[in-house]
Amino acid sequence: MGNKCPEYIENLSDYLDGGIDPELCAEIEAHLGECNNCRIMVDTLRQTVTLCREGKPEALPPSLEKKLTGLLRERWRQKFGK
Numbered sequence: 001m002g003n004k005c006p007e008y009i010e011n012l013s014d015y016l017d018g019g020i021d022p023e024l025c026a027e028i029e030a031h032l033g034e035c036n037n038c039r040i041m042v043d044t045l046r047q048t049v050t051l052c053r054e055g056k057p058e059a060l061p062p063s064l065e066k067k068l069t070g071l072l073r074e075r076w077r078q079k080f081g082k
């Protein structure tokens with residue numbers, strides 16, 4: 001596990017939205033290729049986002065997005081003690 005993981009996790013919801021610059025996007029994708037933990041995070045986040053969007057077509061409300069990010073951070077801390 002790289003110690004840059006928390007940095008990437010901060011950007012994962014933006015990454016899924018396509019709302020980050022291409023350079024960072026490429027960096028995240030490269031990281032996902034070699035980091036199983038982050039890949040799991042992305043899969044989980046993507047599933048949640050998809051589920052939310054199936055209910056209604058508009059973008060995630062900011063409050064929910066915040067909640068998701070908080071949840072991911074918490075899981076990360078539980079798993080790696082950070």
Ligand SMILES: [Zn+2]
Pocket residue numbers: 002004005008031035036037038
């Ligand atoms: Zn990682």
